[in-house]
Amino acid sequence: MVVCKATGVSKRYGEVVALDNMNFSLQESEIHYLVGVNGCGKSTLCKIIAGVVAPDAGELEIEGVPVSLMSPNEAKRRGIAVVYQELSLIPQLSIEENIMLGIEPREKSLGLVDRKASTETALHYLGYFKNVLPLDEEYVKQTVADLPIDEQQIVEIAKALARKPKIIIFDEATASLHKQQVDAFFSILRELKSVGVSTIVISHKMEEITEIGDRVTIMRSGKLVNTVAVKDVTGDQVIHMMVGDKELLERKRAHMDFKDVETVFQVNGLTGKRIRDVSFHLKKGEILGLGGLQGQGQTEVLLALFGSIPFEAQSVELGGKPVDLSTTVKAMDHSLAYISGDRKKAGVFSERPIFENIIISSLIKFNRKVFSRKRMNEEILPLLSQIRTTFGKLSDPANSLSGGNQQKIVIGRWLMTKPAILLLDDSMKGIDVGATKEFYDIMHTLCDAGMSVIWHSSEDLELLNNTDRVLVFDSGQIVDELVGERLNEVELYRAALDSRKKHIAVE
């Protein structure tokens, strides 16, 4: 049975065509992947189904009944729940309050919120993640603002589940999750499927499709390319349909030997919040990975080196000379750049024009007090097209861009500062396969020209394929270093988990 059907849906934003005569249909209890490059209209289609965006043309049917005017409330009533790409939790409220918002259980006598039942329900829906979260009553009382982004994403998922939907849309819900969390998420998808719930999943992680998808719909430039059963296609075919005739760069980094190359960056005894006595060196042109389980201090190391969180160190040397990296501006003066994948919190200035978003850091770094917009545009436009950013006008606000394109703006901002040492922190989050490969290539080219990179990624393959050496982190410490032969998944997992086993053995 078709539970949701969109026919001939179109939507424009000024000059930008987000959807162009798009057709889509969702079967009962299927897991339906929706894929396409950044800005092809995936989120827009979902927003139309959820009633938050009104289409310019086209029809929508839910369970065979035409809906003329879908509103968010109407969608909720018909059992549609959405986990949006840009998280929409209320940061001041607790995890529990966010999950139960608007559906709080009431006690019989006075109709007050039944706190106990509310906590229980919240815990129940978070329960799928019990292996990856310290679940208890205290946990759900925490304020959402204090959570790392992956846990916020999980709360958002639980919130959607708590609404007991019949159709549920996950817009890049796995982008911020690491491996174990994704596995828990998949078990949710399977369970939903078994009780007849239909799901639409948007993701740029192609391997997910074959692992769990039933059907996949491929979009390009707001149009439907094809909807096919997953078992009938290969991942490469899907990618090919996504990008059209554009050729994909396929280049794995040939892990180079940096023994005789000069060291550009040397850190000894770095210590701080969640960082314990970290020492490492970085060679000129080298790409150094920071791996291990998620949240083991990798992000903190990058933030400390970028002057954003306080730290102590025996020595920090750049090109053999001790340097002071205690503030972000000082770090920038030494040509460091940090690109966060958490674009909403740490990257994008959403209401400000694309133009300002992209030039701000280079203006600061090169100490330019005034600028001419026209001259700046000439600098920006080639860069934007090189990183495959689709946008209307440079004066449009950044939040008019699709999620992936917003992230590209943040990357562009830092490429413009011509960094000597680039700190990447899950920087490719939300960016489509084609553009991601483009970035890898840009990165490798810049490294050949002498730039060095310290790269933290929650995707192990991204790390292994693009780095020369990986430092494995556990509880804020470096527990292993992988080079050459040992740069593979098995070694990485073993190293990441090994020290844990020892801990358990001692206890």
Place this chain on the structure above:
Amino acid sequence: MKNSSLTLRKVRLGFRNPTVIALFLCFLILLIGNLVSPGFASFGLIVNILVVASFVGLVSGGQFLIILGGGNGLDLSVGRFVTLGAIIGGVVSQKQDSKLILALLAVMVATFLLGLVNGVGVTHFRIPPLVMTMSMSIVIIAIIRFITGGIGVPGASKLLQKIITGKVLGIPGILYIWILFAVFLHYLMNNTTFGVKLMAMGTNDYAARLAGVKVKRLRTLLYGFSGMIAGITGFLYLGYLSSVYNISLGDKFTLISVIAVVVGGTSLGGGKGTYIGVAIGAFLLQLMESFLVTIRIDQSMRQVLFGTILLVIIFMYGREQKMQN
């Protein structure tokens, strides 16, 4: 056909833009005013209203910068800075044209430094802007009492009066000053790194820091600028009034500067707004006031009406912003 629907859409979009709403209201009041009392929209009267609006507009410029900078920024001491500027100006210049520059410098230095104190309190000691700047108001009164010792203050020198009220092409000097100020602020916000940093900070404090903005320093500076702009306005105001007859002379500027900024479409959350909007807001407020006077609404009723209209406007904007989100 397609074209006309596009224009229609543009018009409708325009009405979501607070600046356009404010401008529209200006025309509406002028129109009704002229019907009720012919001559209300005459060149002479409009110029007079603009002159009064210019002082509000200047003070609002500083307020605008602070509000844009985010962090719940607000400067409720601007009114007192206006008074202080007028008094230091009068005392230092002693009605002598030759001491005018010296007086202006004295005003600028004093008010900038006091403004910085506001900034340091807000950014380094984390005192809420509301509390900090209100306290500063009290401090400034004490300073004023100390300077004047309770005796009257010398008025403006001849040259200052001439600069402010003297007309070129039928337009008083102060309006040229206002226009220059507006052009300067517009340039500042659109073509300088300062403007980009300010807007970024107002939109997303944390991301701004990671992009290389020295957030604390910049925010502290803003309070210095706001104090200084208000001080200079007070100095110019002296030329308009020719003498300081009352030490609460600047008080009315405090709230009205905030209102002009909001009515002009600047979001109180920071990071969004234009000075052109603020200037139109300042004009609209003065226009409303004159209109209410013209139709002989008495003082107390005027304030009630004024307040109501403002509430309506602010609600309208609030709704717009929610809808956009």
